[in-house]
Amino acid sequence: MTDEKWQAIIRNDASYDDKFFYAVKTTGIFCRPSCKSRVPKKENVRIFQNAEQALSEHFRPCKRCKPTGQRLPNHEWVEQITQCIDMNYSETLTLEILADMCHGSPYHLHRIFKRIKGITPVEYVQQTRIAKAMEYLIHSDKAIADIAMTVGIPNTSYFITLFKTKTGHTPTDYRQLNRNKHTTEVLQNGRKK
Incomplete structure (x- = not known):
């Protein structure tokens, strides 16, 4: 991407609309240079000559600047x-x-x-974070505080409370229950062979 195009994105320069479109890898959205959305990180931006190219790469049109001229359903x-x-x-x-x-x-x-x-x-974000935490609890030896931080909940007390509310178990209990269950399954499968 040229510095000129990057500057057009930063300035929301409407004179560059239809000269190029930019997509943001982390959101999967593409926009016109004049879009008033938050400026993305430069390393996450891809440039396209037209909207069709962005669509063919599976980027979706921005709901705010409507780069295809149509409203996103x-x-x-x-x-x-x-x-x-x-x-x-x-x-x-x-x-x-x-x-x-x-x-x-x-x-x-x-x-x-x-x-x-x-x-x-917000509920979806919490569900996603708790589901990821469950995976870490079963498949890693990371400390509870580290897991909380990794899934985006830096307050360990809040993480433990939220985890218990969503699963009915504390993270420590959940880890122990599922490790015991996993060990039992492995032993049973080993006996069946």
């Missing part, structure tokens, strides 16, 4: 939001940050996401 936008959460769950993800990353307003994002998914974006 709500179910596709929610899919885009869930992918964004799945890729960035370990980072700070407030409703405002998600709305900025996925090119919409916080209120609209919350309302549409809940209508289509049946849960709020």
Whole structure:
């Protein structure tokens, strides 16, 4: 990417609209240079000559700047939001940050996401983080505090409380129960051979 194009993105320069489009790898969204969304990290940007190229690479049009001239259907936008959460769950993800990353307003994002998914974006973020924590608890020897930090919950006490609320077990109990279950299954499978 040339410095000229990067400067056009940073400045939201409308004079570059239709001269190129840019996509952000971490969100899966592509925009016009004039898009008012948060400036992405330069290393996450890909440049395309036209919207068709971006679409063929499986990037979705921005809901804010509408680079294809059409409005993105709500179910596709929610899919885009869930992918964004799945890729960035370990980072700070407030409703405002998600709305900025996925090119919409916080209120609209919350309302549409809940209508289509049946849960709020924050609940989805929590589910994703707890599911990742469960994997770490079973398949690693990482300390609880390290797992909490890795899944994006730096407050260990809050992590333990949230984990217990969502699973019915503390992280330590969950690890022990599932390791015992895994050991029993391995022994039983070994006897069957």
